[in-house]
Amino acid sequence: MTEYGRGGGSEPWHPADPLYGDQGWTASQTQQGQVPYGGDPQQQYAPEPQYSQEPQHQQQYAEQQYAQQQQQQYAQQQYAQQHQQYQEYPAQYPQFVEQQQGYAPPQQPTYDGQGWDTAGQMQGHGQGQAPYLVADVQTDPYAGTDPYAQQAVGAYPADAPDLYTTEDAYPPPTPPGLRHLETEAEPEAEADEAAEEDSEESALAAGGRGSGDDDGPGGGRRAGRSGRSKGGKGKQRSGAACLIAALVIVGVVGGGGYYGYSYLKARFGAAEDYAGSGSEETVDVQIPGGAGLGQMGRILKEAGVVASAQAFVDAANATGKGKTIQPGVYPLKKRMSAAAAVALMLDPSKLHVLIVPEGTRNTAVYEMIDKKLQKPAGTTRDIAQREAKNLGLPAWAGKDPKLKDPLEGFLFPARYDLGKDVTPESLLKQMVQRASGKYAELGIEAKAKELGLENPLQVVTVASLVNAEGKNHDDFRKMSEVVYNRLKKTNDVTNQKLQFDSTYNYVKNQSEINFNLKQAQAFDDPYNTHFVKGLPPGPIGNPGADALTATLDPDRGGWMFFVSVDGDKTTFTKTYEEHQKLADEFQERQAQKKNGG
Template sequence: MSNKLYPPAGRKKRRLKRAVLFVLVFFLLIMAGGAAGAYYVWQSAVKPADEISEEKVAVSIPLGSSLSFISQKLEESGIVKNATLFKYYVKYIGEGNFQAGEYMLSPSMTPKEIIAALKEGKVMGLADGKVSIPEGYQLTQIAEVIAAATDHDPQDVLKSINDDAFVKKMIAAYPAVVTEAVLNENIRYPLEGYLYPATYEVPHGEQSVEELAEEMIAKTDEVVKSYTDQIKASGMKIHEFLTIASLVEEEATGKTDRKKIASVFFNRMKIDMPLQTDPTVLYAKGAHQDRVLYKDLEVNSPYNTYKVKGLTPGPIGNSGRDSMEAVLEPAQTDYLYFLASSAGDVYYSKTLDEHNALKRKYITNNQ
């Protein structure tokens, strides 16, 4: 006979009740904690990054920027606390359709104020008699910046810069850099990619559109000439050099290794593979949109690198020194593909299968 003692039935029931109550309270606490956490996250999403900040930050939003890219750019500039939170807040309230441009934003702005500013799409003319041309800007955007600084209509500015007489004047003034290659009939804007991204003095009422544009072209001439020996050694012509530098610039984000991007383009050209870079499709369409759709890849244009092999007829925007140097000293890789995740991280791969697997992991599953 066993000597084991059994507790009375009533005591067993009380213990069972306490256990059930404990489990219930535990789950209620988890739910309450989740609700509190969600509330905290929401409050973080709707508040400024720094309510007392008086800082003003210039933020450049290139043509064709996705919501993920814009959110990441705002976080890197200190305008929002968290890129992912801002992105989902924008989606939650049903906003979007942000405009490319140069903005002056502050960490003290609420997300709603930031969204309103980005929807307005006004370019920024600096108050102290200067204008800033960001890297990656295209001629239409530069025309808007010049127009704002000189009190002209953007279309009139664009017309002046594209004027045949002005273009030929620039070829004559800067023959080592601005060559007759810019006169190719397939080129949309002859001087696209030749107006250097920098900050320029603009004495109010004392400088014409042509004078300011020429100052930017002269700066390009100066910068490109500093790479003369390297460009010759590469076997590229200057127009080709500026064209591929513009492709690297347009693909670049804050986290992008430009030298790896350049290596992908060179690797593709070596095997006669189309460059298939989305910014060229957007340039071909002349449109701003968050992402390129499959139907967009069918646009009939010499700038569409999904349909036409090799480089575009000319640059699709301006490029800075980082992208130029990446083209002259690309990384030595076997990569043929790359993609950027919603967080702005860039992933490289050697085969289409690897690329598609990365796309499913970082793009498809996050949409």
């Protein structure tokens, strides 16, 4: 079928059609048995007057006419090519043309004395590109006939009958105004067809009648539908859907109930807890500084010590001493009850830390490290002597060959947490690093000269002396004043000897108050200030922050002597006579204690 040769006028539907008068449907959109290349010429309709359009149809009409013009322009281009072949046909095959009945070369028809452009355009809508070649027929052979009736078949051999009018014809095109209805009906029709096929299959599977049985109106189709309603795929699908929905509902209800129960238990129930003192497995748990009970509980739970953080918090609050738990490393058992964990952490002796008191000598520190790290006695001391230069001492330390221990005064007194990976060497490095940092913070290198000392190491030495002899910060300041006054060259009372008992005890590695003074004065050792003038080669212990700050800021009271009569309070004097009087009183008390008085 082709669009070529159609007239340009509109062709209305039958008056009984609801869309009668709809100008969106034109005669050029259906074929009427046209024979463009021979045979009976096709009568062209004269352009008919346009039907009046209702206001609501104006926009639809314009869109349809624009689409029709685009189709007509394309048809004209195709026709121009075929028209050239058509004109050449009689010249190439003259004998065949003469044999055709009533064949005459088509001519351009006229309309009102002028050439009629039959390219298919409507009045006032576009210009044709090539005229149609049809015979000039004065009458309308289609008048009064059915537009879909069979038209005469042309004599041209290549012509074919109009398939719209044969027994196996395709249905005529649907008018544009009804196409949206047809489009909407297609899915419903397909759905009905699929349902009928399913029903027929269900009926056959159940031993029922097929579509060929006619038990009444509707026959097999009714039987198929009946079979489906009794139990087919639809019912199976419905059952599966119900089952899935039920499972979803049960899951939602069950999950909500579980979480609701968990919330109520956590909110109002007792916290989860273990029983007893724990298993045989021990873990080191480090509690950081500033941690609250809640954070401690979470740390213990992650380490497997307690069952829940809340149980630990409750147990700590129950004792009334929970806030006194110190930070540090605790050796705890796994799976302990919260109460047992709290009790252990409230015992300072159980804390897995090393606390170095102010003024402690290095020999005592080495023993403490061996004990805490469970090392053989002497392990840390040997490492200190062997690795002293590799532990991070400042450049101004460890120069004097008379030093008994280069690390003396550099194992800063503080608290050190002992993790599972700590070693004696790593712990010594940590102590030296802290001491060096503190000395740099105080600026002892610059202040040494202000105090009349030779180097920063002597500042640390003075601080170690006052820390060993004094009791408090006020004592430290007055004692540092005593040291500086005795070191003066104008000192003719002690002849620049410090005469500190602590230095003799350091040499002897003891801490005795009652010793033979004459023996001490005769004992030759660089560290014995009863024998030598001036300061010892190095510190005699590890001074704390109070002793250091007091050394840098002495009391300036002109003190030259001091003595502690009762062993608790220290008395300072400026003259030797005052000092000797206090010294005699001290000796009497010591004799009374010795005799049991």
